[in-house]
Amino acid sequence: MRFTKTLVTGAIATLLAVTVPTAVAGADTGYAGNSSLTITGRGRAHGVGLCMASVGNMARAGYSYSYILQYFYRGTRVRYKRLPRTVRVGVYKRNGAISVARGVGNYFSVRTTTGRLLFRGGGGRVVTVYRSSGAYTVLLKKSGTTIGSRRSTAPIRVVPGRGTILKVVNDGQLYRGNIDLRYGWGSRAMWAINTVAIEHYLRGIGEEPESWPYTGLKVLAVVSRGYAAYRALNPKHASDGFAICNTGDCQAYVGYNYERRAPRLRSAVIGTRGRVVTYRGSLVVTPYFSNSGGRTESIQYVWGGSAKPWLRAVTTRWAKPHAAYSWTVPLTFSQLEIRLARSSATKLRGDLAGFTILSTGASPRVRSMRINGTGGYRTVSGEQFRSVVSLQSTWFRFDMPPKITSMSASPREFSPDGDGVDDLARMYFTISENATVDYGIYNTSGARLLSNGSWSRNAGRTSLTWDGKDASGNTMADGYYRMLVCAQDWRKNKNYGWQWFTLNRLLGFVSSQPTTITPNADGVDDTATVSFRLARQATVNVHIDDASGTLVRTLTNGTRDAGVAQLDWDGKDAAGNVVAPGTYRYTVTADDGTFSTTRTGNIVVSAS
Secondary structure, X not given: OOOEEOOOHHHHHHHHHHHOOOOEOOOOOOOEOOOEEEEEEEOEOOOEOEEHHHHHHHHHOOOOHHHHHHHHOOOOEXXXXXXXXXXXXXXXXXXXXXXXXXXXXXXXXXXXXXOOEEEEEOOOEEEEEEEEOOEEEEEEEEOOEEEEEEEEOOOEEEEEOOOOEEEEOOOOEEEOOEEEEEEEOOOOEEEEEEEEEHHHHHHOXXXXXXXXXHHHHHHHHHHHHHHHHHHHHOOOEHHHOEOEEOOOOOOOEOOHHHHOOOHHHHHHHHHOOOEEEEEOOEEOOOOEEOEOOOEOEOOHHHHOOOOOOOXXXXXXXXXXXXXXXXXXXXXXXXXXXXXXXXXXXXOOOOOEEEEEEEEEOXXXXXXXXXXXXXXXXXXXXXXXXXXXXXXXXXXXXXXXXXOEEEEEEOOOEEOOOOOOOOOOEEEEEEEOOXXXXXXXXXXXXXXXXXXXXXXXXXXXXXXXXXXXXOOOOOEOOOEEEEEEEEEEOOOOOEEEXXXXXXXXXXXXXXXXXXXXXXXXXXXXXXXXXXXXXXXXXXXXXXXXXXXXXXXXXXXXXXXXXXXXXXXXXXXXXXXXXXXXXXXXXXXXXXEOOOOEEEEEEEEEEOOO
């Protein structure tokens, strides 16, 4: 006898509308909002020019500083060249007053940048400058008390006396040379600007540790000198009144605080005095960075403009070992969406559907890409993506989790009561790649009731089953449950899919005996007995329909207690007439106010 079970759609639809999380990415993407991916990458920073990780490793291997420089800056020579004597460095920025005092030594003078003397300072005296109403206010203080005040439309210059090293009071850093205090129109902030001899400037470069190989420090001295000289002639921050800043955007300049604890760097600077990288006799820009990941990048693919022959992509095996040679960034989709929302250029349109790399440079660094969403895509540069997601470089790729698509449940409503009909719940789905799959069972409150193993599944169509039991082997109470499937790849990227099931044992063990009757009053198979079992009290309706669906007879319609029930049908209709031979359908429906379950079966009426 074959039975069918009718799904109760109304209650389930209401439940889904209330409880399914809104972060689900939808069937079009194959990803859930709480899925995870891994961004893999190589290298750190822009990738143009000299790879400092390689410098350290090549220096340890015995290569000379000139060989190292010419390896990365192809076609160049390292030679002595007359350079600008000083460079202007932006060392401190603030939206407010900046103070300067002597750090080492005794005396300093306070002047305007046009040369007018305002004050003479000495031990214990501090000059504070701020800008308001289009002019600079200059205060000279001693022990916190103002002992002099001036106004000037020109910026202010603090000039150290012989043997004096000035200090920016705000951050405690010490610097050789003059310090100008002026408003930067580019950044709209006050700046402390250190005008310092390039050879002294180099002693305060903190790009690499003092413990670095000595040859590596010589390389650092040469490229830092070349960069400072190039920028002295071609200022990068002209709108703020200086050539270079003291951060990694230009060069990490710490000043005298670093110089006095870096004697080996000082020696390397002196040992390479005046030497820079040249191409066909001319001073050239010599950018450098942390780690190449094995290949540097050609300049035009990073900063645009025309190609420069000494700044083309170079393969190097010396970039490792190093922490930034290769890296991974594991993220959930939700975490990534938060980062992408930092910029309107990268903010998702709809839910995340994946990424498309559109172009790369001479190395695998990303030049342009698409961020694909269910509501459309955004085309961004690799640098835009790197910046908003906080990656180490633009050499990155995406390891997405396995896609889970074409999810379905059959049966949606099951009754694990052992009667052989719909005793198991099955969830069917398709995964895009080989994965480890497991599932959990959750109730409508989101509590996890069962964690069920893990299995290796090949890419393609697959399924998982649940027998309705908890971890202790006991059948769970009737109710609504979610089967949450997790597919995980070898990188532990995870994706999720789920289906809701109704566990309902209200009605079970439905059958008819015999299945064929001959209602001819001969005492043999004159009646069929329809049997069923109720798990709890319910309203029960049992009726007989003919092949066209027309009601023939109702056997019962009322409340019944839990237990086994048996109802006889003698092959007659409601008027007491024997029905014509044929196939008749009996329908058993039980409703306890929460669940309504229907099962059907066939009884054949034969004339003989």
